Amino acid sequence: MSPLPQKSVSIVGAGVAGLRAASYILQHAPTCRVSIFEANDRVGGRVYTYEKDGWRVDMGANWIHGMEGNPITPIARETGAIFAALEDAAVYPHGLSVPLPRAESEKLFGRTWEVADNAIAYSKENSGRIGADESLFDFAKKDVEEDKDLSKEEKRWVCLLSEFFTNFSAEDVRRLSLKYYFLEEELPGERPYLASTYSPILEAIAKPSLDGGIVRLSTPITHVDASSSHSVTITTMEGTKEAFDAVIIAVPLGVLKKQMITITPSLPTRLQQAIDSLGFGVLEKIFLKFDSAWWLPKDKEKANPPSFHAFLPDPSKPLEPPNVLTLMLSLASLPTGTDIPALAFYIAADQAHYVSSLSDSDLDAWIHSYLRLLPNYSPTQKPTAILKTSWGSDTWSGGGSYTHINTGTKNAVEDIEVLGDGCVHGRMWFAGEHVGTWRGMGTVNGAYESGERAAKGMISALKLGLQTVNDVEDELS
Structure with a gap:
């Protein structure tokens, strides 16, 4: 069967990683049809500002972990962020x-x-x-x-x-x-606390996806099937199935560790070992x-x-x-x-x-x-x-906050590299703070950069027509 006539991309998770992946694809591959599936009733994931009953506080992330070379820094400045040391x-x-x-x-x-x-x-x-x-x-x-x-x-x-x-x-x-x-x-x-909260920054990151109407809230994904040679099929909790050319899985590490989303075929052994090995704290x-x-x-x-x-x-x-x-x-x-x-x-x-x-x-x-x-x-x-x-x-965060490395771990660098090493099963990428690039693990900037990296890999693969797993992996290596 030939590939789908219009390239289509699904992103599972509307946290910072998923939102950045979507905005990058929308900008650099505008002919792609992009859909984001988010289990929660809001975007942002663990970047969440509570703004009710007189409160305006960050329930999740509230720091910028180093201002130099950080992709979040210019967004913060453009949105008028107020910093505190x-x-x-x-x-x-x-x-x-x-x-x-x-x-x-x-x-x-x-x-x-x-x-x-x-x-x-x-x-x-x-x-x-x-x-x-x-x-x-x-x-x-x-x-x-x-x-x-x-x-x-x-x-x-x-x-x-x-x-x-x-x-x-x-x-x-x-x-x-x-x-x-x-x-x-x-x-x-500097390592500033965002006194003005992450809310304006998240709004800026989410704007392309929300303006494009591509986010489907309250839509948990339970199964990703990449066994086909020409498409990947995702299944929602309600049982709805939809086929795409490729998928970026941008859910928290805790969701992966609990296998809340089943993946067919099973993940490569070394990739599953990496997921199991990394720590996920609260x-x-x-x-x-x-x-x-x-x-x-x-x-x-x-x-x-x-x-x-x-x-x-x-x-x-x-x-x-x-x-x-x-x-x-x-x-x-x-x-x-x-x-x-x-x-x-x-x-x-x-x-x-x-x-x-x-x-x-x-x-x-x-x-x-x-x-x-x-x-x-x-x-x-x-x-x-x-x-x-x-x-x-919290169910959709996987029962935790962010990634760390526990004592007893023997190959942590390789674990993180395996998670971010390009496509799996020819049509699947991972993104999130647990796939953070150097100096990015457990941070918003790490999530942001991982989403962009996954999007770049996917765009490269889609331009190849996704011939075979080996073709794609050779191109990305």
């Missing part, structure tokens, strides 16, 4: 009712960032010699212990503060691979809104209050929930015009699962165990509204 924290050692002095907190938090930078450099230079079971926390302890500029107490505090990177990677630092920690390296330049947020930002000094501009509040666990007890580092961000410390009288807890990995399991009364007690440590606290300070994420139980 949030790399300071008030540090609260366990047992103290007040934080450490500002200078001491800044010293400790700065040294904590150095731990991550040192780990990335060490991992990059020595990955081949590092044991698969060595963790980021193992490195942190050694790195800090050798620091002659820190007191014994400061060394203990920095080690505990290194749990900060549990939140950045959505996995416990004791389970983050040191061998492959260099894959967490970000692009160069980061949750709990937002608390108040009538006023009672924890701030009266003149916040003059006082320059900290962005984060870092509450250290009790080092004499096992470091497991609830006795782990807890991070709280003051949204009232954001630039004027984007600030709101609210606090946001960032909780990840085991702590996220623990807090998500609490009853309302236990959650209230957990929240107030930290609120009472803030300046100007009174038991009468009650949140007027509480907003919680639930990525860990």
Whole structure:
């Protein structure tokens, strides 16, 4: 049977990767018919700004991970993004009712960032010699212990503060691979928080697809059949089948790991191994809104209050929930015009699962165990509204937030390369933050670039007429 008369492309998933793939195809192959199938009732995936009931907060992504060479940077600037530098924290050692002095907190938090930078450099230079079971926390302890500029107490505090990177990677630092920690390296330049939220950026990325009317929301795909020599057929949850020349699968790694979409023929063994091997963690947020930002000094501009509040666990007890580092961000410390009288807890990995399991009364007690440590606290300070994420139980995100590399992993670089190595079964590509290019894993820029890369590969293949699997693979190699 001859190929379909008009080239047609299906994209499964309307997150940043899928949307970028679509916009690239629309621009560079305008004769192609493009259709995006999205299981959710909105576009964006894990880029999601909640804008109801007086809230305007990012439930998912909220950082730009390096401004230089980042494809998100020009979009952010064109849409008038407001950036905030949030790399300071008030540090609260366990047992103290007040934080450490500002200078001491800044010293400790700065040294904590150095731990991550040192780990990335060490991992990059020595990955081949590092044991698969060595963790980021193992490195942190050694790195800090050798620091002659820190007191014994400061060394203990920095080690505990290194749990900060549990939140950045959505996995416990004791389970983050040191061998492959260099894959967490970000692009160069500043690392700003998007005070104005990701919403305008997502709107710009989604505009070509939404204006073109090619997005089908609330349409989960359950099966992709690439066994035909001339087309690929996708099946929706309702049983509708539709044939295309090719498909880009741009769903979260968690969806692939749970095999929520069956693929025929089965994926190559090495590709399935890569999907199984990569870690997929969870980061949750709990937002608390108040009538006023009672924890701030009266003149916040003059006082320059900290962005984060870092509450250290009790080092004499096992470091497991609830006795782990807890991070709280003051949204009232954001630039004027984007600030709101609210606090946001960032909780990840085991702590996220623990807090998500609490009853309302236990959650209230957990929240107030930290609120009472803030300046100007009174038991009468009650949140007027509480907003919680639930990525860990979100079906269409695959029950998680983003990708990381676990201890025990032996071929992480190859795993990521296999996922992004061009077409599978002659008509199928993968895209997403888990297929992120160098310095892109787990980031919005990684998702964006992977979508573009998949689109380029597909356009190249479509121009060949998709003769055979080998023909296509030879052309792309």
